[in-house]
Amino acid sequence: xxxxSQDPRHKITxxxxxxxxxxxxxxxxxxxxxxxxTLGQGPEFLTYFQNEAQLEKSxxxxxxxxxxxxxxxxxxxxxxxxxxxxxxxxxxxxxxxANTEAFFGQGTRLTVV
Amino acid sequence: LAKTTQPISMDSYEGQEVNITCSHxxxxxxxxxxxxQQFPSQGPRFIIQGYKTKVTNEVASLFIPxxxxxxxxxxxxxxxxxxxxxxxxDWIYSSASKIIFGSGTRLSIRP
Numbered sequence: 001x002x003x004x005s006q007d008p009r010h011k012i013t014x015x016x017x018x019x020x021x022x023x024x025x026x027x028x029x030x031x032x033x034x035x036x037x038t039l040g041q042g043p044e045f046l047t048y049f050q051n052e053a054q055l056e057k058s059x060x061x062x063x064x065x066x067x068x069x070x071x072x073x074x075x076x077x078x079x080x081x082x083x084x085x086x087x088x089x090x091x092x093x094x095x096x097x098a099n100t101e102a103f104f105g106q107g108t109r110l111t112v113v
Numbered sequence: 114l115a116k117t118t119q120p121i122s123m124d125s126y127e128g129q130e131v132n133i134t135c136s137h138x139x140x141x142x143x144x145x146x147x148x149x150q151q152f153p154s155q156g157p158r159f160i161i162q163g164y165k166t167k168v169t170n171e172v173a174s175l176f177i178p179x180x181x182x183x184x185x186x187x188x189x190x191x192x193x194x195x196x197x198x199x200x201x202x203d204w205i206y207s208s209a210s211k212i213i214f215g216s217g218t219r220l221s222i223r224p
Binding site for chain 2: 042045050055056109
């Protein structure tokens, strides 16, 4: 257990529905990342927060995706109008001010049917 | 696009030393070389990080030549539990705002 919690661990949803995932980083970590990972591929960067500010956003993050970190603590990732291609593992990671490493949660596995 | 290049897969046997190499052809002066390990259905786990020469911890050793264009992760006396995917990264120390993973090396350990 790295100390990064993600909820839920698994989510099955119907195409067209909205889903929201939550990430609780390690306490006092100011950096927070979201990634998406499909089978056989490495994690793909989605977005990065430093405290409450969203400083980096991948082109992979279409208009249907939105992430927030309102008070610089937990973060949410919402996917609107889900598509089958959104089926993947969504990973959250956090890091401290030392900028030397990031700790990953166990991920949320999304299945869109 | 990933900045690093590494073999897609490797096989070895229990008790052997395993060396996984990585090319860092686009590494920047301030980047650190970092390796992560990932088991199925889990998030990646930090293994080791270095800037140059050799770094050793309780899990692995990392060898980095003077030109820093490559690195070698060395796992001593592997066991079945070392079967995982291993990723090498160029870690942007100054900001760490975007950590880019490649496809990794899938290491399979056999009895």
